[in-house]
Amino acid sequence: MxxxxxxxxxxxxxxxxxxxxxxxxxxxxxxxxxxxxxxxxxxxxxxxxxxxxxxxxxxxxxxxxxxxxxxxxxxxxxxxxxxxxxxxxxxxxxxxxxxxxxxxxxxxxxxxxxxxxxxxxxxxxxxxxxxxxxxxxxxxxxxxxxxxxxxxxxxxxxxxxxxxxxxxxxxxxxxxxxxxxxxxxxxxxxxxxxxxxxxxxxxxxxxxxxxxxxxxxxxxxxxxxxxxxxxxxxxxxxxxxxxxxxxxxxxxxxxxxxxxxxxxxxxxxxxxLSRAHLDAARVREESRAAFLAGLESFRGERFAVMEPEEVLREVLARAGAGPEVEAEIWRRFQVRVSSP
Ligand SMILES: [Mn+2]
CATH class of the missing domain: 3.60.21.10 (Metallo-dependent phosphatases)
Structure with a gap:
């Protein structure tokens, strides 16, 4: 019991x-x-x-x-x-x-x-x-x-x-x-x-x-x-x-x-746990913002378009390169563009 x-x-x-x-x-x-x-x-x-x-x-x-x-x-x-x-x-x-x-x-x-x-x-x-x-x-x-x-x-x-x-x-x-x-x-x-x-x-x-x-x-x-x-x-x-x-x-x-x-x-x-990734993310965000601002001023001040050919044409015109140099530059540009 x-x-x-x-x-x-x-x-x-x-x-x-x-x-x-x-x-x-x-x-x-x-x-x-x-x-x-x-x-x-x-x-x-x-x-x-x-x-x-x-x-x-x-x-x-x-x-x-x-x-x-x-x-x-x-x-x-x-x-x-x-x-x-x-x-x-x-x-x-x-x-x-x-x-x-x-x-x-x-x-x-x-x-x-x-x-x-x-x-x-x-x-x-x-x-x-x-x-x-x-x-x-x-x-x-x-x-x-x-x-x-x-x-x-x-x-x-x-x-x-x-x-x-x-x-x-x-x-x-x-x-x-x-x-x-x-x-x-x-x-x-x-x-x-x-x-x-x-x-x-x-x-x-x-x-x-x-x-x-x-x-x-x-x-x-x-x-x-x-x-x-x-x-x-x-x-x-x-x-x-x-x-x-x-x-x-x-x-x-x-x-x-x-x-x-x-x-x-x-x-x-x-x-x-570390907060380092938050600091890294902040630095990344700042440099991204700086890059985009630079890009914007580059576009606005110097080039109307971002097409590589147009940019190169513009650069060559400003540089006043001779026809031989220009031809060589275009040849190299083509090689770069066509290679993977
Ligand atoms: Mn939860």
């Missing part, structure tokens, strides 16, 4: 692992100075090891699994080999980068849609999935990115009804942010206040992806959070300063809680 109740208590728990915005791709971002592919492989391996060690019931991904609808399969194939080692099913909401033109209707012809067809990932939508284990019944829903998200009432995208379960978790790929962040970032084209979403939803946890910086809002017993992108792609100072992490949700003893796990393999931002 005592032993059986102990066992029940011990078993009465369920864990989930959540990570987001992996942006898997075949090329390295310009801001990265390290062996990017090796860094991504190490991160994914650590996440898989953690999920398997914790014996999670499901792994959740908040979208932008891929950086492109059809990323390079050589590199991404290596990443997927690692992700296949999750012992628990991998649930994903499609992010804007996973689809063409940010349009979820294009998913069937994307890599994410293909993986879902093959049964290698499961796409989460508003149709609830119920996970049961250790005396816990958990409701899982998702909302992928679409053109109207964050441009309408939060209800249809961020609010779910909690039905016939102990805990409800909703995963969404959209610009869900704390009010304080929205008011300090007026450049955002559209955003939804996490506080409003929490008021509207029945979910215990609302897990967001899309914004790459981490945040968390708690109202009453409900939590909305974004652990931040798993992979740092830009050299924004905030990106350099943060450590990529995942979230572990634990349902136990009648309650649900979460903790962040920072990736051990993630190196300090200064070691893997």
């Amino acid at each position: 005592f032993i059986s109740s102990l066992c029940t208590k011990e078993k009465s728990e369920m864990r989930l692992l959540y990570f987001t915005d992996t942006h898997l791709r075949g090329t390295a971002p310009a801001a990265r100075t390290d062996d990017f592919a090796a860094a991504v492989r190490a991160k994914l391996s650590e996440v898989v090891r953690l999920a398997n060690e914790l014996k999670v019931s499901a792994v959740l991904h908040g979208g932008d699994l891929f950086d492109l609808p059809e990323p390079g399969l050589g590199q991404v194939g290596e990443y997927l080999e690692i992700l296949r080692r999750f012992r628990a099913p991998l649930y994903v909401v499609p992010g804007n980068h996973d689809a063409y033109g940010h349009n979820p209707a294009t998913l069937p012809r994307t890599l994410l849609g293909f993986l879902a067809r093959m049964g290698l990932v499961r796409l989460l939508n508003r149709e609830p999935v119920y996970l049961e284990g250790g005396g816990v019944r958990l409701q899982l829903t998702g909302q992928g990115y679409h053109a109207g998200i964050d441009r309408r009432d939060p209800g249809p995208d961020y609010a779910v009804e909690k039905r016939d379960c102990d805990f409800a978790v909703h995963v969404a790929h959209g610009m869900l942010l704390p009010r304080s962040v929205i008011s300090s970032a007026p450049f955002l084209p559209a955003a939804t206040a996490a506080e409003e979403a929490l008021e509207a939803t029945g979910a215990d946890y609302t897990l967001a992806g899309h914004y790459h910086m981490p945040w968390e809002v708690r109202i009453g017993g409900k939590v909305a959070l974004n652990p931040g992108a798993l992979v740092r792609l830009s050299a924004h100072p905030d990106e350099i300063a943060r450590t990529p992490r995942v979230v572990v949700l634990e349902c136990a003893g009648g309650g649900v809680s979460h903790r962040y796990v920072a990736l051990e393999c993630a190196r300090p931002g200064e070691e893997v």
